Amino acid sequence: MQRRDFLFSSLAAAGAAAALNPARAAGRERVRIALIGTGMRGQVLLQELVRRDDVEVAALCDIDPFMLNRALGQVAKAGKPKPRTVGEDGDAQAWRKLLDASKIDGVIIATPWELHAQMAIAAMEAKVTVGCEVVAGVTLQDHWDVLNTQLKTGTPYMLLENVCYRRDVMAVLQMVRAGLFGELVHMQGGYQHDLRAVKFNAGVPGKAYGGGVEFGPKGWSEARWRTEHSVRRNGELYPSHGIGPCAMYANIHRGNRFTHINAFATKARGLHGYVEAQGGKSHPNAAVKFALGDVVTTTLACENGETIILQHDTSLPRPYSLGFRVQGTKGLWMDVNKSLHVEGISPPHQWEPFQPYQDKFEHPLWKKYAATAASAGHGGMDFFVIHSFIEALKASAPMPIDIFDAVAWSAITPLSEQSIASGFKTLEFPDFTGGLWKTRKPIFAFDDRY
Structure with a gap:
């Protein structure tokens, strides 16, 4: 066997072994779930709930009759x-009636995020397990309050971060744990x-995207609430899609943690130009x-010496991309060009196509459920995030994306x-675990169930 193929096969096997964790507590066979918020995102999640035989959708809540009827x-x-x-x-307080x-x-x-x-x-105070869409809170105090209530x-x-x-992303998790990229650096x-076209529309029920430049009370769906955050806030407003996978690669809260953060924002031009046009x-x-800079760049430093860069870019014309890059002492992967380079395996100074590596390091969950996930939202990700939660x-097992992650x-x-408000100052990152990160073990390995 050639050295390249030997290394490739050995690392793939190691990655598969690292992902398996068969020790799961026996529990109930069926659960009753309530959904608060039956808007565009809620309906995507509801689709995953109603196709499961182990879920009873017991209750729905929304103050928009149009959306509620769609969900029904x-x-x-x-x-x-x-x-x-x-x-x-x-x-607006009707949701409280469901928490029994x-x-x-x-x-x-x-x-909406602010809720x-x-x-x-x-x-949590009512002892009802929470699956929360991304954004755990708006203010820093919100986050401490959510954490303290859970503890x-x-x-x-569980934070329902589907990009994980x-x-x-999951194949790269296998590669990282198998040591394909060596020690992670960046x-x-x-x-x-x-x-x-999400932040502005014509305010017509059923037409969520584009068609006008209204927002707030005159808008509909996300334009009714999300755009206001761009009016009054300047920061990394939507971090979890990018940071979630990176945090899992770096074992954040499981032997590692964020120590420092700073952020920079460009001028704001995109949303104003769109309204005028x-x-x-x-x-x-x-x-x-609009307060939100068109491109916000945030840098995080980690206890074990890694750095992480996040970019929030939602106000300018561009194709969709999460811009992942995972780089270690032996090589790197970049999702934009769908390629990687591994020293000792790849030709020197050349990229290789990612697909053969993805096939070799396919995660057990995707091997088992790819056909089931094929019809799910966001390329199958929504099936898996709901599957893991359920x-x-x-x-009665630990949530794979738990309160500290959230x-x-x-x-x-x-x-x-x-x-940004303090002149791009570098800040110390709070240790939400109170030191527990030093002894907690990785749990985001997934077995072939979830």
């Missing part, structure tokens, strides 16, 4: 019993996604001043805002 249609189409509904009367542990086992929160912390806190109540909490389950990721210079929103809940990844936002 999804349940009916799947041939499942009609769930209880609340919120159709416009009561005698009626539901878990709740999925898919609402996540209070909803998760109330659910006090012991109620499981992306097919290539990582990059981000959220690089033209959201101009689509709505005209006389449109009232052409006078809005399986961990059923087994608050640290999400707290990058207020910390980046603070850094």
Whole structure:
């Protein structure tokens, strides 16, 4: 066997062995789930819930009757019993009526960001397991409050970060754990996604993307709430897609941690230019001043000597990319060019196609569930994130993306805002684990169930 093939096969086998963890607690066979927020994201998650035989969608909540009715249609189409509904009367506090542990086992929160912390806190206090869409809180205090509530109540909490389950991302996790890239040195990721037609629309129910330049009360779907964050905030507003995989590669909170953070922001031009181009210079929103820099670059330092760069880029024309780069002492992978280089295996100073490596290091979860995930949202990622949450809940097992991950990844936002506002100052990163990171072991290895 040639040296290249020998190394390739040996490392792939090591990666597969590292991912398996068959010790799981026996638990319940079926769980009752409530969903708060039946908007565009909520409906994607609901689709994954209703196609599972081990889930009963027990309740739905939304204050938008249009979206709530759409969600009920999804349940009916799947041939499942009609769930209880609340919120159709416009009561903004209706969600509290669902948080009864005698009626539901878990709740999925898919609402605007500013509601996540209070909803998760109330659910944990009611002993209802939480699966929260990304962004655990808005302020730094939100994150401490969510963390302290989880530690006090012991109620499981999972951040539903789907990119950690992306097919290539999980294959690279196998490669990292097999030592293919050697000792990790540097990582990059981000959220690089033209959201101009998400942040503005015509305010017409059912037409979420583009068609106008309205936002806030005159907008609809995400334009109703998300754009306001771009008006008043300047920072890394959506960090978890980029930091989640990087944190798992670096074993953050499991022998490593973030120690410092700083952030820089460019000038803000993209959203203003979009409003003028689509709505005209006389449109009232052409006078809005947007605080969010078009490109925000955040740097994190880690206890074990790695650095991580995140970029938030949602206001300018560009194709979608998360811009991953994983670099170690023996080589690196970059997702944009779908290639890697490994010293001693790759031809000197040349890139190799990533696909053969992905095939060799395919994660056991993808091997087992690729066909099932094929119809799921975001290239299958949404199947896996819901699958992990439901399986961990059923087994009373630790959540694979737990409370420490959730608050640290999400707290990058207020910390980046603070850094930018203070003249791009480097800040110490809070240790949300209180020192537990030194002794905790990696659990994001996944077995072939979840």
